[in-house]
Amino acid sequence: MPESPVACPDCDLLQHIPVLPPQGKALCCRCGKLLATNKPGANERALALAIGAAIVFVVANAFPLMGLSAAGREVDTTIIGGAWTMWQEGHQFTGALVGLCAVVAPAGYIGIVIVVLIAARRHRPAPSWVGELLHWAELAQGWAMAEVMMLGILVALIKIADLATVIIGVGMFATGAFIALFAAMAINFDPDEIWTQVQWTGGGARMTVNSTQTIDYQEAKK
């Protein structure tokens, strides 16, 4: 069953993806880029994990991360509080960047993954806006930096610990759980599988590659 060849996105080499065993993966035989995986049920797991991550994310954002008490006074902050204080102090660019990486991008990525996976389950073929959303998911994923933020919070805590008593809030534990769920979801989510179900828009380039070509392609490594 010779399928159409794929081109490695990192080195442009044409290859055939061999039939993969469950949990198998194919690497580019020239540059080593991961080209395909076969994880049965990955997107079902991704949907469950995404819903879990969404719930934990709401908790993480609704409750204070940490508080500070000194001389009888208390201050606390939420995740978005970090970005908001920056904005108020006249650093709109930095505040917006922190808000993007800490809240907007993670929330956007989870939201899109949930919508895409549900839409792909309900409609076959999936409507073409699912494809557009997948593009946005990839963008959002690049800017979602919850794990970097967590390390940043820990460093901030060490810096502040000398000044005053630090109180760890519910938001901190929820953020920890969120990072674990988010990572597990991102590993399981398989956009390639969704792409194969998306309805084609059919513009511009008409011909796509088919298996009738008489060229020998190399097989990607298993």
Add this chain to the structure above:
Amino acid sequence: MTPRELMAMQSGLALCRHCELLSRLPATHGKNYCPRCGHEISFRRNNVIQRTWALIIAAAICYIPANILPVMTSITLTSAEEDTIIDGVILLYLTGSWPLALIVLIASVVIPMAKLFALAYLLITVQRRSIKSNRERAKLYRLVELIGRWSMLDVFVISFVVALVQMKPLMAAEPKSGIVFFAAVVVLTIFAAQSFDPRLIWDSADSMENRNE
């Protein structure tokens, strides 16, 4: 070499950047669109090298004020102290947590610099049509993409310190202009890494192979 290595571009095939569908492009010039997702497709994006250089140079320029200017002021009843990024690292080291100091040093100073050098090296070798150590260069690019996000660390640290230490007049922390340049370095280096096309590393080797036939 059997079966022989064949590139998508040499076969007239182009990969869609958005959905990774392989399409045959017509030989005629003009814009082509992916039949599956409708985004524009081409063999290689235009001006990749120039655009990546521009972003690297802009990031390198911002890197200087990001390290020289203070990023934060700590105000107490009796004093006001301005800290640069390096001051923050030294302070962490002095308060006894050298592993954290090392992590912040690597994330804030070493990673942005290493990213700039790595991307510059990749661009120069591509421009010189180098065909050596392609696999290593491909790995270097993947490493740049993987670790780049960690340079955001200090931006988060300062945001949360500023958000918490708000007890005027007892003590307060305020962001300073250095952090804007530092955030700009983070954004520009991420854009630069995204703008580079790792397929360029392999293109010269492929055109060489064709000439020898």
